Amino acid sequence: MQIKPILSALRRHKAGTFLIAMQIALTLAIVCNALFIIHQRLAHLSEPTGIDEPDIFVIQNEWVGSSTTDQADAKILEDLRVLRELSSVQDVTSSNSYPLRGGGWDDGIKLKPDQLQDTTGSTVYFADDHFVDTLGLKLIAGRNFRAEEISRMDWRDRLGPAQVMVTKALADKLFPQGDAVGKTIYLVGGPTTIVGVVQMLQAQSVDRWAADFAYRSLIVPKRLATSLGVFYIVRARPGQLDAAMRTAPKALFEHNPRRVLDDEAGVLSFAQVRSRAYERDRGMAILMGVICVVLLAITAAGIVGLTSFWVGQRRKQIGVRRALGATRRDILNYFMTENLLISSAGALIGVLLAIAINLWLVTRFEMNRLSLVYVLAGVVILLLLGQGAVLAPAMRASRVPPVEATRSV
Amino acid sequence: MFIHNLRLGAFSLRRNPLLTALMIMSIGFGVAASMITFAVFRAVSGDPIPHKSSQLFVPLIDNRGPQYNRKGEPPSALTYTDAVALMRAHKAERQTVLFPVAMSVMPGDAHRMPFKAIGYATYGDFFPMFDVPFLYGNAWGTSEDEARGAVVVISRALNQKLFGGENSVGRRIILDDKEYRILGVTSDWDPKPRFYDMFNDNAYASPAQVYIPFTYAIDQKIDTYGNNNCGSDGKRGEDRDSWLRGECVWISPWVELDSQEKVDAYKQFLQGYANDQRRAGRFNWAPNNRLRNVNQWLDYQHAVPPESRISLSLALGFLVICLVNTIGLLLAKFMRRAPEIGVRRALGASRADIYRQFLAEAGMVGLAGGVLGLLLTGLGMFGVGLVFEPQIARLAHLDISLVLLTLLVAIAATVLAAFYPTWRAAQVQPAWQLKSN
Numbered sequence: 121m122q123i124k125p126i127l128s129a130l131r132r133h134k135a136g137t138f139l140i141a142m143q144i145a146l147t148l149a150i151v152c153n154a155l156f157i158i159h160q161r162l163a164h165l166s167e168p169t170g171i172d173e174p175d176i177f178v179i180q181n182e183w184v185g186s187s188t189t190d191q192a193d194a195k196i197l198e199d200l201r202v203l204r205e206l207s208s209v210q211d212v213t214s215s216n217s218y219p220l221r222g223g224g225w226d227d228g229i230k231l232k233p234d235q236l237q238d239t240t241g242s243t244v245y246f247a248d249d250h251f252v253d254t255l256g257l258k259l260i261a262g263r264n265f266r267a268e269e270i271s272r273m274d275w276r277d278r279l280g281p282a283q284v285m286v287t288k289a290l291a292d293k294l295f296p297q298g299d300a301v302g303k304t305i306y307l308v309g310g311p312t313t314i315v316g317v318v319q320m321l322q323a324q325s326v327d328r329w330a331a332d333f334a335y336r337s338l339i340v341p342k343r344l345a346t347s348l349g350v351f352y353i354v355r356a357r358p359g360q361l362d363a364a365m366r367t368a369p370k371a372l373f374e375h376n377p378r379r380v381l382d383d384e385a386g387v388l389s390f391a392q393v394r395s396r397a398y399e400r401d402r403g404m405a406i407l408m409g410v411i412c413v414v415l416l417a418i419t420a421a422g423i424v425g426l427t428s429f430w431v432g433q434r435r436k437q438i439g440v441r442r443a444l445g446a447t448r449r450d451i452l453n454y455f456m457t458e459n460l461l462i463s464s465a466g467a468l469i470g471v472l473l474a475i476a477i478n479l480w481l482v483t484r485f486e487m488n489r490l491s492l493v494y495v496l497a498g499v500v501i502l503l504l505l506g507q508g509a510v511l512a513p514a515m516r517a518s519r520v521p522p523v524e525a526t527r528s529v
Numbered sequence: 530m531f532i533h534n535l536r537l538g539a540f541s542l543r544r545n546p547l548l549t550a551l552m553i554m555s556i557g558f559g560v561a562a563s564m565i566t567f568a569v570f571r572a573v574s575g576d577p578i579p580h581k582s583s584q585l586f587v588p589l590i591d592n593r594g595p596q597y598n599r600k601g602e603p604p605s606a607l608t609y610t611d612a613v614a615l616m617r618a619h620k621a622e623r624q625t626v627l628f629p630v631a632m633s634v635m636p637g638d639a640h641r642m643p644f645k646a647i648g649y650a651t652y653g654d655f656f657p658m659f660d661v662p663f664l665y666g667n668a669w670g671t672s673e674d675e676a677r678g679a680v681v682v683i684s685r686a687l688n689q690k691l692f693g694g695e696n697s698v699g700r701r702i703i704l705d706d707k708e709y710r711i712l713g714v715t716s717d718w719d720p721k722p723r724f725y726d727m728f729n730d731n732a733y734a735s736p737a738q739v740y741i742p743f744t745y746a747i748d749q750k751i752d753t754y755g756n757n758n759c760g761s762d763g764k765r766g767e768d769r770d771s772w773l774r775g776e777c778v779w780i781s782p783w784v785e786l787d788s789q790e791k792v793d794a795y796k797q798f799l800q801g802y803a804n805d806q807r808r809a810g811r812f813n814w815a816p817n818n819r820l821r822n823v824n825q826w827l828d829y830q831h832a833v834p835p836e837s838r839i840s841l842s843l844a845l846g847f848l849v850i851c852l853v854n855t856i857g858l859l860l861a862k863f864m865r866r867a868p869e870i871g872v873r874r875a876l877g878a879s880r881a882d883i884y885r886q887f888l889a890e891a892g893m894v895g896l897a898g899g900v901l902g903l904l905l906t907g908l909g910m911f912g913v914g915l916v917f918e919p920q921i922a923r924l925a926h927l928d929i930s931l932v933l934l935t936l937l938v939a940i941a942a943t944v945l946a947a948f949y950p951t952w953r954a955a956q957v958q959p960a961w962q963l964k965s966n
Contacts, residue, residue: 135953139857146850150843157839184633184643185706186751223730223756236596275757276772278765308765348631348752380633380645404836411847414558421551422854428547429861477846485835 126458136426140459141466144502147419148470152498153477154408156490161405165398169219170287170320170335172256173390175210175356177365178218180386182349184378189274193345195376200248202375203354208364210355213254216246216275216344217324218353220397224324227279229338230306231294240293241333242286243323244279246344252285252318254355260288262301262316265341273342280309281340285316289335307338326397328486365389416505423509427455431517438517439524448518455514456507463506467499474498538890545862549894552858552943556898559851560939561905566837566844567934568906568925569913573733574833577720578659582823584787585658588615588799591817592776592806593760603817604758605830606728606778609747611802616652620798621784621791623658627651628780629729630746631754632704632739636691646687646704647754648739649726650746656682656713658785659725664688666698666713669742673712677748681709682740688714704739707749715740724823727830728781729755753779796820848938852946859894859950863887867957874959887951888944895943899936906935 130137181199183192196214203212217224225246228238245251248270252259262285269283284305291300291314304311321337323330344350356364369381381387388396395402431438438451478490543549576582590611591603598604607615612626627649634646655661656668665688669680681702688697697711722732741751750769759765759777766772786792796818803816821829870883907927914922 135860135949136857139853139860143850143853143857146846146853150846150850154843182631182633182645184635186749274768275752276766276769278767308759346752348754378643380643382645400834400836404840407840408843411562411843414562415847415850418555418558418851418854421555422857425548425551425858426861429865432865481839485839 123457123461126454126461130458130462133430136430137462140423140426140462141469143419143422144463144466144506145468145470145473147415148467148498148502149473149477150415151412151501152470152474152490152494153481154412155497156478156494157487158405158408158412159494160488161401161408164326165401165405167322167326167334168320169322169394170257170318171219171322171390172355173394175358175361176255176390177354177356177361177368178221178388178390178393179352179354179368179372180349180382180388181352181372182380182382183347184380186347188347189272189345192347192350193272193343196343196345196350198375199352199372202371203352203368206364206367206371208356208360208367210357211250211254212352212354213248213250214246214343214350214352215251216244216351218245218351218393219322219324220326220393221324221351222327222397226324226330226333227308227338229290229294233306233311235306240290240336242290242336242338243325243330243333245321245337245339246273246342247285247339248341248343251339251353254353255321256355257321258319260317260319261291262314264316269341271342272345275344275346275348278309279307279340279342281307281312281342283313283315283341285318285339286314287318287321287335287337289320290333290337291317293336361389416501419502420505420509423459423506424513427459427510427513428516431455431513431520434517435520435524436527438520439522439527442520442522443525451518451520452514455510455517459506459510459514460503463503467502470502471495471499534886534889535893537886538893541862541866541890545865548858548862552855552862552894553897553901555851555854555858556895556939556943557901557905559848560899560902560935560942561909563844563848563938564902564906564931564935565909565913565925566840568910568927568931569922570833570837570841572925573722573837575721576824577722577724577827578823581660581785582724584785585823586784586786586792586795586820587826588782588784588795589819589821590799590803591814592778592812594812594814595817597760598817601817603819604760604778606756606758607780607782608776608778609773609780612780612782614802615782615784618798618802620795621786623654623785624783625652625655625658626743626780626782627655627725628743628746628753629726629731629755630739630741630751632741632751633706634687634691635703635706646683646738647734648684648737648741650741650743650751652743654785655740655783658783659720661718662716664714664716665696666711669712674742674744677744678742679707679709679745680712680742682713682715683711684715684736684738685717686736687738704741705751709741722827722832724827724832725783726755726781727826727832728779731755732830732832747773755779792820848942852942855894855943855946856949859891859947860953863950863954866954870954870957871959874957880955883955883957884951887954888947891943891947891951892940894947895940896936898943899939902939903932903935906931 200212200214203209225244226241227244229240229242231239249265249267252264286300294300294305295303300314300317303314305314320335323334323337354364354368365387369387372379474495475490481487482489589603590607591598592608592611593604616624616626629647630650631645631647633643635643653669653671653674664685668682673680688694697714700711702709702711719736757777757779764776766775784795786795799818800816803812803818806812910925910927913925
């Protein structure tokens with residue numbers, strides 16, 4: 121296939137050639153970045169929490185009226201007892217928050233008492249001796265809390281428990297040598313000893329600001345008893361999640377009706393928690409996906425339209441070539457090669473444009489650098505799209521009969 | 530003549546239904562994508578209180594010092610100590626401080642369950658400062674603030690729920706087991722983003738239902754339902770009283786200053802206050818205060834979610850691609866008619882006539898694309914709920930201005946795109962066309 125005649129023919133269709141190339145370039149640039157955003161979002165929303173999600177649900181319990189720390193603590197203990205008596209419930213714990221909830225308690229951790237800047241931030245989970253079992257956490261070193269170690273705390277009390285558990289990610293950050301158990305660290309309320317390490321427990325927030333300490337969680341043996349309310353994290357017996365979610369609120373109200381469970385967010389299965397936490401990420405992925413598909417369809421339509429026009433314009437030349445002995449295959453090849461040349465030029469510009477757009481997104485929205493795999497994938501997609509789009513008009517061109525050369529219009 | 534051009538255009542559009550359909554679809558999709566994201570963007574980035582946004586200010590005081598603050602910025606709220614000091618100094622015409630409260634409401638009807646109402650503990654100035662509209666009654670005044678009275682302003686929604694929408698001013702309501710006297714019922718009022726409570730990530734939360742006096746809330750030891758940010762330093766307190774005296778920030782302050790002189794004077798006052806604190810030994814750093822108006826504050830707090838900006842940029846790119854596509858298709862369409870143009874030119878049509886005819890034709894394509902775009906935009910509005918939280922999706926809606934804008938953008942963009950193809954069409958040489966025929 122000779123390229124030179126194609127190029128010289130294209131020179132006579134500068135505007136059309138330029139427009140197709142530009143369209144391919146712009147589409148490539150946007151599709152690459154959109155695919156990349158989709159991938160990042162999907163990766164984000166499939167990050168594991170470290171807890172045994174299928175059987176877990178959470179109850180956000182708030183009290184009617186205000187109560188002292190002692191009163192609140194007594195009410196929490198009773199509620200825990202009531203919930204544990206249910207046949208569909210395997211275990212229950214109370215906490216200030218849970219993974220993917222969105223907000224909660226974060227604090228800094230220091231390695232020395234006189235240190236000015238924190239060594240790392242961490243999410244703080246308040247827990248009793250049922251916390252590890254209820255959430256299905258995996259203890260990989262040290263031990264769980266003992267019942268007598270759990271004390272009560274108001275939210276304004278100092279955070280200074282005698283012992284804590286940490287996640288592996290937090291232990292690795294604080295003690296890279298891997299011997300965290302038995303070590304002393306400093307919270308705002310003073311020194312504390314690490315007694316156990318759990319494999320994994322995600323932070324409360326999955327937003328960007330919390331990404332620095334996403335899996336660095338601190339578990340403290342305190343029951344946070346405040347008049348504002350508390351979260352009961354419930355683990356249903358296998359297969360009894362629905363039953364437990366129905367009976368638990370009823371049992372709570374029967375025991376003490378002076379409480380409020382929100383209609384929408386009062387009782388949530390962990391599947392619901394997960395879907396709420398990642399609403400935006402999932403939405404962005406869907407939006408980007410729709411934009412990509414429509415964009416590719418429009419680009420293909422544009423190529424079909426312009427190529428059809430060219431074919432119509434050149435019927436006479438095609439007829440002449442056929443009369444001079446060109447096969448139908450030659451004509452087909454001609455238009456396919458022409459499109460490949462234009463698309464390649466467009467793709468080249470598109471690659472540069474894609475990188476430029478990504479750099480802008482990086483500086484403006486703190487996104488990650490575009491990986492070259494996406495650029496390559498984009499180039500391949502668009503070249504194939506171009507060839508696919510040009511196929512129909514090129515087939516029509518190849519069917520132009522040689523006799524066309526003799527017609528005047 | 531214009532009508533004639535339109536007729537010619539309509540005729541020619543019908544002649545090439547495939548190309549025409551492609552163009553209309555291209556414009557329709559491009560415009561719809563841009564409009565949907567623009568509607569979301571407009572909803573979340575608008576000025577929540579346009580007539581006063583330059584007169585309402587957030588005063589902030591650095592109580593942490595350069596060692597502990599974030600990037601040199603003071604924390605985004607005040608400590609109780611500083612909040613009370615600002616209120617006492619009374620250096621602005623109107624001023625208020627506020628924090629969120631969640632109160633359990635006992636319905637009078639014993640068969641109904643108690644429920645939570647979210648709202649604010651604030652000063653009486655809150656209502657005139659933020660232009661809160663009232664359905665019944667009115668705000669409380671300085672006397673109630675000072676008397677630390679158990680009074681409340683409730684929202685129209687709560688009034689509907691409790692009293693079936695009647696005028697409830699003067700009636701009693703039980704909140705957290707305490708009796709409050711209703712002073713006023715607000716009309717629907719829910720500025721978005723909720724600029725006055727950005728400290729608590731409540732920018733797009735559902736509307737507040739109760740407002741009680743800050744002074745009474747402090748007396749009753751009502752806890753904040755919002756954030757409590759203590760920083761890395763240790764001065765947090767051990768119990769409620771020492772916590773109130775400590776350095777945790779949790780109160781959002783606002784002042785109204787209606788002239789530049791007053792703004793400057795207020796800055797002076799903040800400077801003086803911080804210096805006093807330094808002399809008293811509480812701060813050991815140079816004063817580091819901020820005084821931002823509503824728009825500066827929203828900008829500093831990144832009130833617009835990055836998602837809506839990213840998708841707006843992408844949608845604009847999308848519109849550009851659709852336009853490039855339209856240019857190409859129009860070019861193909863117009864050039865296919867070179868012989869016809871030649872004949873018309875030879876029969877005496879001027880270049881201007883050709884321009885008019887083809888631009889009119891492009892305008893019609895644009896209009897058709899706009900109508901399609903409008904349909905798709907309406908459809909897309911339902912889909913917005915998939916992409917953004919329902920709180921934001923609720924804000925984005927198809928109103929008259931958006932309908933007009935959609936049509937306008939579609940027509941203007943198409944006509945703009947048509948200029949090059951039309952220019953090419955007008956360049957057609959009549960003699961050459963006639964000869965080749």
